[in-house]
Amino acid sequence: MSETAIAGYDYGRVGPSPVGKDDLEALKAAVLFGPEDEAALRRAGEVLGDQVEAILDVWYAFVGANPQLVAAFAGPEGEPVTTYLDRVRPRFGQWIKDTCLRPYDEAWLAYQEEIAERHTPAKKNKTDHAPSIDHVPLRYLIALISPITSTVRDFLARGDRPAAEVDAMHEAWRKAVILQVALWARPYAPQLW
Amino acid sequence: MSETAIAGYDYGRVGPSPVGKDDLEALKAAVLFGPEDEAALRRAGEVLGDQVEAILDVWYAFVGANPQLVAAFAGPEGEPVTTYLDRVRPRFGQWIKDTCLRPYDEAWLAYQEEIAERHTPAKKNKTDHAPSIDHVPLRYLIALISPITSTVRDFLARGDRPAAEVDAMHEAWRKAVILQVALWARPYAPQLW
Ligand code: HEM
Ligand code: HEM
Numbered sequence: 374m375s376e377t378a379i380a381g382y383d384y385g386r387v388g389p390s391p392v393g394k395d396d397l398e399a400l401k402a403a404v405l406f407g408p409e410d411e412a413a414l415r416r417a418g419e420v421l422g423d424q425v426e427a428i429l430d431v432w433y434a435f436v437g438a439n440p441q442l443v444a445a446f447a448g449p450e451g452e453p454v455t456t457y458l459d460r461v462r463p464r465f466g467q468w469i470k471d472t473c474l475r476p477y478d479e480a481w482l483a484y485q486e487e488i489a490e491r492h493t494p495a496k497k498n499k500t501d502h503a504p505s506i507d508h509v510p511l512r513y514l515i516a517l518i519s520p521i522t523s524t525v526r527d528f529l530a531r532g533d534r535p536a537a538e539v540d541a542m543h544e545a546w547r548k549a550v551i552l553q554v555a556l557w558a559r560p561y562a563p564q565l566w
Numbered sequence: 567m568s569e570t571a572i573a574g575y576d577y578g579r580v581g582p583s584p585v586g587k588d589d590l591e592a593l594k595a596a597v598l599f600g601p602e603d604e605a606a607l608r609r610a611g612e613v614l615g616d617q618v619e620a621i622l623d624v625w626y627a628f629v630g631a632n633p634q635l636v637a638a639f640a641g642p643e644g645e646p647v648t649t650y651l652d653r654v655r656p657r658f659g660q661w662i663k664d665t666c667l668r669p670y671d672e673a674w675l676a677y678q679e680e681i682a683e684r685h686t687p688a689k690k691n692k693t694d695h696a697p698s699i700d701h702v703p704l705r706y707l708i709a710l711i712s713p714i715t716s717t718v719r720d721f722l723a724r725g726d727r728p729a730a731e732v733d734a735m736h737e738a739w740r741k742a743v744i745l746q747v748a749l750w751a752r753p754y755a756p757q758l759w
């Protein structure tokens with residue numbers, strides 16, 4: 374359905390990841406990501422599902438307010454490329470749902486590697502034919518764990534669940550983001566990853 | 567005083583970082599790290615200061631329970647090198663205090679780069695003449711943001727401060743760890759950092 378309508382969203386249509394299931398399990402253990410987090414993410418998906426546009430508004434405003442971040446969406450003259458920002462946005466929205474609702478299986482691992490490469494010279498800009506810089510700096514990828522996590526709490530709280538439940542969903546979200554950023558670091562440093 | 571007695575702890579005695587003050591400010595903004603976090607870290611330093619050994623017990627137990635992490639402290643036969651673990655431990659303890667109490671100035675930036683390099687082939691093992699693998703995998707460096715942050719909350723709560731204050735200290739700690747891991751990623755991917 375609507376997923377197939379998202380330009381450049383290639384979940385299920387990319388080659389296998391070089392990262393195996395065992396690597397993923399070891400990484401999950403290091404992040405303290407367990408079955409209760411998976412369950413909490415499912416519930417978070419229900420709460421966040423119809424708030425995706427509002428979440429993206431907050432994130433895009435944050436990026437827009439930070440020149441060092443906008444730079445990754447900028448063209449040769451340094452001006453933000455609106456079509457690029459607009460085309461990435463629904464994929465980002467879908468990622469919120471995928472993070473909460475997809476099983477973290479081989480198809481998921483494969484798309485993690487694809488997202489990773491889309492932040493590096495291997496694939497950045499290609500999906501959207503964007504005239505922009507060739508990679509997202511690794512330090513900002515890691516740094517954004519902070520706002521991408523802290524800003525989600527208010528949206529989780531709007532679901533009218535008990536505070537302990539909001540905390541559990543928020544912790545699961547946090548771990549899921551850290552897990553993914555760890556996976557996305559691979560093509561930045563394949564030898565030392 | 568006791569700092570100078572920590573073997574291999576070279577704060578204030580290493581060359582300048584390639585990362586400048588402006589880079590640091592841009593990174594702090596991306597992490598949402600502000601003056602109120604600095605203030606909260608000072609208070610966290612007071613609460614954590616005399617609990618350092620107990621915190622290290624928790625972290626060392628976590629590493630010890632995870633073979634994929636112990637590997638970074640293992641010798642050629644795969645067995646943990648006790649002298650290596652023991653020598654790093656007081657530096658790790660001092661890092662807890664430094665994270666809370668040091669100003670994030672040029673000396674601090676310089677030592678961040680030193681810690682970064684000590685996780686990579688440039689300098690790992692050298693300080694302690696350890697017969698171990700030549701780098702800490704980047705993915706685990708990022709992954710450990712999770713346990714290094716979540717485990718600190720109980721210790722912050724033992725300070726008998728109001729819950730809101732514990733939350734503020736915990737958030738500041740979290741951002742400080744993310745900020746440092748972002749800095750430590752530099753020598754892993756100097757071109758794409
Ligand atoms: C935790 C941090 C981050 C998350 C969760 C994240 C998430 C995403 C997602 C889901 C996509 C779309 C993937 C797809 O094509 O299906 C994307 C693409 C993109 N992101 Fe990020 N991102 C993060 C950090 C950053 C940072 C720090 C920047 C730069 C300031 C950035 C800039 C971009 C750009 C330019 C694209 C489009 C890449 C392309 O050309 O295909 N991202 N990101
Ligand atoms: C957030 C994550 C991490 C933090 C905050 C951290 C912190 C530190 C600190 C403060 C030191 C001592 C620095 C000094 O010499 O003054 C250190 C050293 C070390 N860490 Fe980490 N670390 C992290 C992740 C990891 C991981 C994932 C591993 C591997 C499993 C690891 C293995 C080591 C080793 C082997 C050393 C000794 C390096 C040497 O030979 O000098 N660290 N770490």
